[in-house]
Amino acid sequence: MSTPKPATEATIRANRAVRDALPFDDTTDIENADRGLIVRATGQILTDEGDVAWDFDRWSFLDGEAPDTVNPSLWRQSQLVSKAGIYQVADGIYQARGFDLSVQSYIRGEKGWIVVDPSISVEPTKRGYDLVCEHVEDLPVTAVIHTHSHIDHYGGVRALVTDEAVASGDVRIIAPVDFLEESVSENVMLGNAMARRKAYMYGEIVGYGPDRAVGAGLGQVTSAGTVTLIPPTDIISETGTELTVDGVRIVFQHTPGAEAPAELCFYLPDHKALCGAEIVTHTMHNLYTLRGAKIRDSLIWSKHLHEMLQLFGDAEVLFSSHHWPTWGNAELRDLIASQRDTYRYLHDETVRLANKGLTPVEIGEQVNLPDALAQKFSSRGYYGSTNHNVKSTYVYYLGWFDANPANLHPLEPTDSAPRYVEYMGGADAVLERARDDFEKGNYRWVAEVLNHVIFADPENTAARELQADTFEQLGYQAENGTWRNFYLTGAMELRDGIRKQHVLVTASADSVRAMSVSMFLDYIAMRLKAPEAVGLSAKFAVVLPDIDERYVLELGNGVLNHHPGTADDVEATLTFDRSVLDGVVLGTTDIAEAVERGDVSVEGDAHTVRSFVQLLEKFEFWFDIVTP
Template sequence: DHFAGIRALADEEDLASGRIRFVAPEHFVKEVTSENVIAGNAMSRRAGFMFGNLLERTPQGAIDSGLGKGVAFGSITLLTPTDDITATGQKLILDGVEIEFQLTPGAEAPAEFVFYLPKWNALCVAEEVNGVMHNLYTPRGAKTRDALIWSRHLTDMLELFGGRMDLVFGSHHWPRWGRAAGYDYISKQRDMYRFMHDQTVRLMNHGHTATEISNMLDLPPSLAQEFYNRDYYGTVSHNVRAVYNFYLGYFDGVPANLNPLTPERRARNYMNLAGGPDGLMRHAKHAMQKGDYRWAAELLNHYVFAYPKKKEARALLADAYEQMGYQAESGPWRNFYLTGAKELREGVNVARGVRTASPDMVSNVPTSMFLDFMAVRFNPEGADDLEVKINLDFTDTKEQFVLSLDNSVLNNIPNKQ
């Protein structure tokens, strides 16, 4: 699921001449552009929290991202693949090396494959199998991943390659040597995702909410004892809530949560319930003294929403976040907490803008998606009485669209003038 560095290796001429081939799973370009364009700004902002991009590299700051030491920065590049992998079992010979592919869409990434090298009995599991627990719902924000499909892909992987592989390696972590060790590795990662899926659904069908299940469920010892199933990246707590959300969405079925108040209004009401600012602060400090940082953070979050400029509350909430960050086993959890603490103390660093789409990304965006992107950037204030229709005729791509503004909505209709 990683991309964006291809121009370090090739350009359009290299691909057109056949000197270098660019192999990708089907729908790769579409999925890459859709994820990084429509919600790109919000994702980038949250990714800065998740990967600790704004933190110093010190023992008190960012030390890891869980899945690796950190994210790469630089130019975002993208070219059109020369070869699409469209079916499991498809084979290619590249530079004299035979490669056999398994498509694994809809699991760790919307478009992804793993591949097998028969000459060396070596299986590259991409990011479908990792040295840590992965995310079913990434804190940076993305569509929730399907734990059931993920586990089924890993079953198929074992059936396809389990009797042939002597080496298993992936995108992020060290290899597993030997057929037995590789089989155990893949099968226990499969069972980890399947356990979180099945047991979340079981408890969900017994009437428990996502938050309740996340505080009830843990992996069985047979899975939890494996280093590669530890929550150094994804967590059981976060992933079971992802499974719940995948099936039932964000609403937990409790009527009180059907139409919630804004955070600011709720904060003021809780402040009054606690006896005012002094009363809430007293309870928060008591929770801090007891080491109950989760409760302290919840109380102080209300305080900061009610009085966002109150330095004492911001500083104490930062202290609570900091302690939870130091206690977190998950790299992303640590980075989120510590970045939150940093912003409470220092303010938002507006100079550090989000990473935006590059010329390569824009050039690969389908026209209809580009017009959809225009629609999500449209500010409807003062536009409700406007009715506008524009014919778009793209002579280079042989595409035609009607761009229609009505009811404060910007629609696009393809193949019409």
């Protein structure tokens, strides 16, 4: 791996300006992040195969004042988020923090622990549970609450409970309506692209240190263990729903369509404790996540928070599924209100400026939070950012097109880049000017210009090296942890090429098993190479005898449609067990090979079936990003 370079004078000045602008003498967050510590967590957590699922000690460099290579605001956030251990929140409420991107919460019931949001994977979740049992109280798990449908809030569930315990009724699993469908669809249909981009977003392949990844703002990084999923037993679909779970009264707030399509928050009235799930944290969150996902609704988000204040405004402690708690009624009300106003400000300013005719890029440059919000560390852009959040809000309402006809049908970069470079006097002339701008600290412009040179000639070593240097300085200046990771990973891949290594792929076996057959068939349809399939027209019957389901597939015009049931006019009938579909999505089964092996039996026109399955795309995970 190439050696990172030091911060330039321009970067040092930029980072010092941040240090001078923010209230670093406010130590409230530091005190709260340390409050209630029972035991620190250290060392590594390994998978059964010996891979590192989580490393507590990798963040030991986060000590003292921020170095020149890290935005001091991000450095402070990473110091806070990397604190790892078991903490007491209130009587009967505990947390395992710093074990993964998310936080595990433990509520003492009459017979055992109610666990809120198991982490991404089994191994860190088990370590957290084991430490709670060792240092607080050794109790079984009687219920699990999944606050929402993102993987860092359910993936470790099998560390806590078994299918048998759930089936017998000994353990309840509580989740918001549509939890299962949203959990599965996000991680499978676009799973390949999202997982590759996630490796950039969390700095998973760039390494960790003062000149590498320092954290992602919401949490440090994602764990790399075993991802699991167990379907819920109790579904929450309405605000005000009250359940008594293992003797604990819980009042739920249904909060879909904001941070996640399926989400809930809840209040423990006997504890005066409020769980904000992931709609209230100590950072400005993403309205659009850079790994790629459906854009979130900032207006709905702010309205959920407003409702939370009305419903549960008497709470005395607020804990969420990321970061540290907030104690005191006035303090937690202030946090919720400032978060509410942050998302409302981003929404309303974007819509106002869009109505004046400004484009997403223009809005991104013009919108800044008012000082009353910008001076709050909890509204700083460590994970989301003002810039990319307002752009995404524009796209949420108006789409990608800014109405300028020049941007309606642009050339793709590999076609436009050579022309740009030619217009600018050739690659050597561009590089000469770019070096001059680099010395002046005009990094955003240099990055834009050099991108044309690289897409015109990806083997131009001088351009790649200077672009890598440019990305590096932009990363060093970034207050947003995910921006930093994108920049530094891009710099590394420009210098070293793509380094293939173990990363978490979210389409786990449990996620795939939770897919309906209809979702599977949509996934298969998405993989069809449509331009090559336009000449095929066929109707197939699909029979899954082990689950007693039947479907009709209609192939034509380069698309694959399906519906449940049977038909008499099919060219072929395909019979196979559900497990074959699981293997297809997980990449352990190739459909064409399964047909040849007989795992898929074909009655009728086998030739047409083979022609169809041979046109299913196979995705390469390590696709290019910073080069064509």
